[in-house]
Amino acid sequence: MLMQSDSLVIIPTYNEMENIQLILDSIFKLKYPFHVLVVDDNSPDGTAGLVKEYMKKYPKSLHLLERKEKLGLGTAYIEGFRWALSREYEYIFEMDADFSHDPEDLPRLLKACKDEDADMAIGSRYVTGVNVVNWPMSRVLLSWIASKYVRFITRMKIHDTTAGFVCYKRKVLETIKLDKVKFVGYAFQIEMKFKTYDKGFEIVEVPVIFTDRTRGESKMSQKIISEAIFGVIKLKVKSLFSK
DSSP states (O other): OOOOOOOEEEEESSSSHHHHHHHHHHHSSSSSEEEEEEEOOTTOOHHHHHHHHHHSSSSSTTEEEEOSSOOOOOHHHHHHHHHHHHHOEEEEEEEESSSSSGGGGGHHHHHHTTTTSSSSSESSSSTTTTTTOOHHHHHHHHHHHHHHHHHHHHHHOOSOOOOEEEEEEHHHHHHGGGGGOOOHHHHHHHHHEEEEHHTTTEEEEOOOOOEEOOOOOOOOOOHHHHHHHHHHHHHHHHHHHOO
């Protein structure tokens, strides 16, 4: 019997052929029946084709959105959110394809939103110290300082403001005006948390261990980091003037 689900995991991909089969199998073997939406930006390595083959194996629980070009993380998630909201999913997740986010932690994020009244649950690297594996110290410091900087500017009581492992209750994404979300790179994660915080939703951090990818290439760039640094100030100023 095919199981339905109230939970959708959105995974943006660009050249993730080395990881996608493994991450999908890891999610679908969990006891809870999560569904997955892969949003692929026309990966040259054939990631989308591989997902289509896997859709035969998981015909009711695996879905694919194909885009014509690489348009950025933020727009991939926005399209995924719209897709989820046009259906009956109550819990919508952001997750990377590269195993930096452990699929075994998905039920813990879901529990925080479903059973413990959180509106947003963040898989947090920094709420109980620094839980990062395989990153060089320079990148750990950059990420940690970035989160402290964002916390200082925005006054959000969040330790991991740049985290990309998140569960939203449906009502959060219905309340946020998705067409007004401006950032597409690293700053997208900050903007979504700030908009959630600004609307008065309950945000909790669930401690997780973040493990850097061992397959494929990182998508981080100087441009993405710059967007985050200057974007935070714009977010805070705009928020102040809109009140």
